[in-house]
Amino acid sequence: MLRIAVDFGLMVLIWMVQLLIYPGFEFLAASTFHKWHRKYARNMTFIVAPMMFVQVFLAGYFIIYKPGLQLWNISYAILVALTWISTFLIFIPLHKKLDDEPHNVTVCRKLTHRNWLRVILWTAIVILDVALLIEL
Known part of the structure; x- marks a missing residue:
């Protein structure tokens, strides 16, 4: 249940970021963008990072302790790894660039367009969770 709760929470969050927050960046006043963006990035990290760490822990846990479901578990681990890789290679640098070049x-x-990757990944994770529940 923890896995489904965390995965669903991250999926809902990324959809909100995709449809509301990132598109809204363009409409913020240039004079306040830098201050707002720094606060947003810091506070979002406090929400997202613990949930992403739980996903990594659960991916490892299920691979080690649920060997009968290896295809599901490896698929889950790959999807989780891809969310981490894309976050560190694409999204953190884009946010850093916004810190350096506000507004x-x-x-x-770019942030909005490329974020569809994480929307797809976290949605796929939840679909995998639901498929596994149906399978069991």
């Missing part, structure tokens, strides 16, 4: 509309749009 850069081109970077804001």
Whole structure:
């Protein structure tokens, strides 16, 4: 149940980021963007990071302690790993660029367009969770 709760929470959160928060970056006043973005990034980290760490822990736990479900567990671990890789290789650098160049509309749009990758990944994780529940 913890896995489903965390995965569903991250999926809902990423959809909100995709449909509301990232597109809204373009409409923030340039004079306050930098201050708001730094606060947003810090506070979002406090919410997202613990949930992502739980996902990694659960991915390892299920691979080690639920060997009868290896295909499901390896698929889950790969999807979780891809969320981490994309976050560190794509999204953290884009947010850093927004810190360096506040209210850069081109970077804001890249963030929104590229974030579809994480939307797909976290949605796929929840679909995998539901499929596993149906299978069991």
